[in-house]
Amino acid sequence: MQTHLAPFVKDTPEGREAEAILRKCVHCGFCTATCPTYQLLGDELDGPRGRIYLIKQVLEGAKPTAKTRTHLDRCLTCRACETTCPSGVDYGRLADIGRAVVEAQAPRPLAERFKRSVIRHGIANAGVFDFLLKAGQTATPLLPQSVREKIPSSRPQTSWAPLRHARRMLVLDGCVQPSIAPNINAAASRVLDAVGISLERVTDAGCCGAVDFHMNAQAAAKVRMRRLIDAWWPRMEAGVDTIVVTASGCGVMLRDYAHVLAEDPEYKSKAARIAGASKDLVQVLGERRDELLALPRIGSAQKRIAFHAPCTLQHGLRLAPQVESLLRDLGFRLAAVPDAHLCCGSAGTYSILQPELARRLRANKQAALLSEHPEEIVTANIGCMTHLQAGAPTRVRHWIELVADLIGRPR
Ligand code: SF4
Ligand code: SF4
Structure with a gap:
């Protein structure tokens, strides 16, 4: 696609990046077919190709309006379009750049x-x-x-494995997960303990910055990122080389630290090290697969489960098949899930800001997950878990809780 960016952005790092992304797009429209909001609304401007075109117009100098903002707001940033795109268009990054410009040039009403x-x-x-x-x-x-229906009920806190192994890893606590589902990281600590890894927490390390970043408060997000890096840095300097992430939404954000803080002379090398050290839990357990599969079990894997692959896991980190493969190797029967590539509507704060679209996406996703009558649903991200649980007739939890029950380490 030819571009003629306006002087206000042309020679900035964001302008150069956006231009390179826009030039890759051949306008074929393949991505439109897999876009959840296009499927619901049927408007080209509520699909990736239309949104790319809107962003291009703004970067070329057209004045954005409230309507421009609305079409960008309706985007879930699920990145299904990136997985589909044959030209490798980095839509998510383009949307970040476009939204920041639109937000600045067409400010929202005060309320x-x-x-x-x-x-x-x-x-x-x-x-x-x-x-x-x-x-x-x-x-x-x-x-x-x-x-x-938006208020999750309390889930019990179970025990954390003692720090008894020489092999230590850090875990991200995050912002909402410790309150809603403290058992997720506790279960991860018990399973990792069983394969010879002790999981450490750094209390008060805080949020990874994803909430601010995806609500266009990028400066506030960078403050949180620097705070998290400062909290973890003494442990990194002491030799910790892996940060385990149990929420795929946070995992995508941590992986982008190097990019987001690339212009920060004080933090860019630390950010790159944090990004390189962060791993989703399934990657860490994948490296200990044989030990995990050999563990004695007290629970049963003889049940049918449905796995909901969060967009951040399947389109952001591209790790969904690893979770499904691990669960199958452990003996679980995985139900087929139609349209598994589609977002459940959680998408960070999307379910609060776009409640009607989020409800429709959730209803479709719940129907798909339940189509083969699984005994329970498991997923890999706290946001999807709480969103899908609302109104679901079966339990929805993190897949590591299922594995922890199977191997039955002390609780
Ligand atoms: S599939 Fe890729 S190249 Fe085709 S319109 Fe979508 S973003 Fe552009
Ligand atoms: S990120 Fe998701 S919602 Fe947004 S344009 Fe791409 S496919 Fe559609």
């Missing part, structure tokens, strides 16, 4: 900015989120159904 700021701070600050969650759970009976 909307305030609402988005409240949501960002409420989610990304673990202490604030914990308080709000507990308050919401207490007041649940008084709340309307539409709000009630």
